[in-house]
Amino acid sequence: MxxxxxxxxxxxxxxxxxxxxxxxxxxxxxxxxxxxxxxxxxxxxxxxxxxxxxxxxxxxxxxxxxxxxxxxEGQKPLLNPIGTDFQLSIWRALQRIPAGKTATYAQIAEAIGRPKAVRAVGTAIGANPIAYLIPCHRVIRTDGGLGGFRWGLDCKKKMLDYEKKK
DNA sequence: ATAAAGGCCACCC
DNA sequence: GGGTGGCCTTTAT
CATH class of the missing domain: 3.30.160.70 (Methylated DNA-protein cysteine methyltransferase domain)
Known part of the structure; x- marks a missing residue:
């Protein structure tokens, strides 16, 4: 890329x-x-x-x-992420998950019209360059597990708690 | 061009 | 709980 x-x-x-x-x-x-x-x-x-x-x-x-x-202030400045088309479409999909909610990796795959690319979706989410603003922390596993997080799982947990409280 | 490595999932035990 | 095989993209040989 x-x-x-x-x-x-x-x-x-x-x-x-x-x-x-x-x-x-x-x-x-x-x-x-x-x-x-x-x-x-x-x-x-x-x-x-x-x-x-x-x-x-x-x-x-x-x-x-x-x-x-x-x-x-909860504002969202202009974003300029750099990635492949596949990655960009996934990062766009992430931004449609409302704060306080979660989605699964499979749902994201479905949302971009590539239901079978779940594994690749996980990889692309891991490559998200803009933590928090592109809310990769809101994506969890289908089985309810937290999944992974580039910056440590407790950071992911903190972000989710933080948004849930609001 | 090919291999290897992933923030996964369904399915089995 | 755990292991396996299939899936798809990216990156490094």
Whole structure:
């Protein structure tokens, strides 16, 4: 999938959230990543891996403003995820799951018209670059199990509880 | 071009 | 509970 549209003023920054410190990657075209790295170093590595040859400007103040909008005011900024057509269609489907609700991997597969691609759906959801805003945490297994989560299962649990309370 | 690895599921025991 | 085989996309050989 490596074919990046040019980003206008690529930037990133770190900010606190109810689920730990996150790293937000954004440009004038929207947010292209929101991750929960274990350390700054792993954030840099991740960034370098996802956006090779791109040099980012660090802007924590903007990241903090974004985080406040997202996690405190419940706003949803413009998103600019990068992926294959298959992945994009799945990430779009995720955004149709209302907060406080869940869907299963099989239901997502059904929703994009590929009922047999359940396994691939799981993989694509795991590749979601924009945590929380593309709510991959709302997808669970058909048998009721939590399934997996890129940033740790208790993080997934926290996000679900957090949304249920509202 | 091919292999291997996945945030799955249905089905069996 | 657990193991197996099939399913489909992506990434790394």
């Amino acid at each position: 490596r074919q990046l549209p040019p980003l206008s003023e690529p930037s990133f920054g770190f900010a606190q959230t109810p689920f730990g410190e996150c790293c937000i990657v954004f440009s004038n075209d929207g947010i292209c990543a929101l991750i929960f790295p274990e350390s700054k170093e792993s954030a840099y590595a991740d960034l370098d891996n996802r956006f090779p040859e791109t040099d980012f400007r660090q802007d924590d103040a903007k990241a903090i403003r974004l985080a406040r909008k997202i996690f405190e």
